[in-house]
Amino acid sequence: MISSFGRQAKSALTNVSPPDRYPCGNDQLNNGLKLRCQLLKDSQYVKSLLALLSLLALPVMAAEPTLYGRYEYISLPEIGGEVLKAKMDTGALTASLSAKDIETFTRDGEDWVRFRLATKGASNKVYEHKVARISKIKTRSEEDEDEDVAAPTKRPVVDLELCLGNVKRTVEVNLTDRSSFNYPLLIGAKALREFGAAVNPARRFTADKPDC
Numbered sequence: 227m228i229s230s231f232g233r234q235a236k237s238a239l240t241n242v243s244p245p246d247r248y249p250c251g252n253d254q255l256n257n258g259l260k261l262r263c264q265l266l267k268d269s270q271y272v273k274s275l276l277a278l279l280s281l282l283a284l285p286v287m288a289a290e291p292t293l294y295g296r297y298e299y300i301s302l303p304e305i306g307g308e309v310l311k312a313k314m315d316t317g318a319l320t321a322s323l324s325a326k327d328i329e330t331f332t333r334d335g336e337d338w339v340r341f342r343l344a345t346k347g348a349s350n351k352v353y354e355h356k357v358a359r360i361s362k363i364k365t366r367s368e369e370d371e372d373e374d375v376a377a378p379t380k381r382p383v384v385d386l387e388l389c390l391g392n393v394k395r396t397v398e399v400n401l402t403d404r405s406s407f408n409y410p411l412l413i414g415a416k417a418l419r420e421f422g423a424a425v426n427p428a429r430r431f432t433a434d435k436p437d438c
Contacts (some may be wrong), residue, residue, distance in 0.1 A: 254257060262364035270359050291422050294390070295429035300411055301389040305353055310345060310411045314425045318414035320361060320383065321397055324404035330357060330382055339382040346412040355384040359398050388417065389438035395420040 300312040302323075326344040330337060337357040342350060362378035381400040388397055399415040404410050418425065426432075 246367045291424035295432040296427045297430040303387045312411035313409040320414045321417040322409035322412040323399045325401040344405045350408040358383045389436040391433035394438040
């Protein structure tokens with residue numbers, strides 16, 4: 227049901243057209259003209275407000291991603307400044323670093339991990355880092371691709387500084403022995419987002435050596 231105000235407003239808008247010689251501030255306007263003037267003012271305010279809201283609702287233009295190759299050099303400032311060849315893999319979620327002798331322990335009530343790098347030419351130095359979390363990674367047997375997914379393996383995840391080109395970011399990296407793979411460092415989708423990176427599989431080592 228239309229309210230009396232609605233009927234009055236409709237009547238004022240459809241049946242009354244104030245001539246130009248009657249500005250809205252004129253006290254001699256009849257009630258219909260005054261109502262229409264008020265509605266016009268209100269509609270102009272609403273239009274202005276909607277225009278402002280539409281501007282605020284516009285999506286912020288994201289910065290263009292930096293294009294990298296399928297493989298890049300990445301340094302580990304917290305791991306002796308080691309420079310490793312990394313595979314940029316959009317199909318993986320988290321980054322992964324090749325490590326051995328991985329051992330978790332407790333320090334001051336918090337979880338820590340000690341490990342050695344499992345990379346070609348790496349020293350025997352032991353590194354210790356606070357554990358950010360424990361990840362569960364589902365893997366398949368390499369001998370039989372049709373085999374059901376095995377029980378998830380648990381891997382400690384640490385927050386590590388990585389340097390790619392001249393950009394340094396702290397990203398989550400899980401620790402596992404990747405010595406059977408060609409690239410000791412895998413950069414997954416989460417780390418790629420941190421670097422604002424896009425990957426061109428046809429290119430490699432576009433960023434040169436790290437310089438952070």
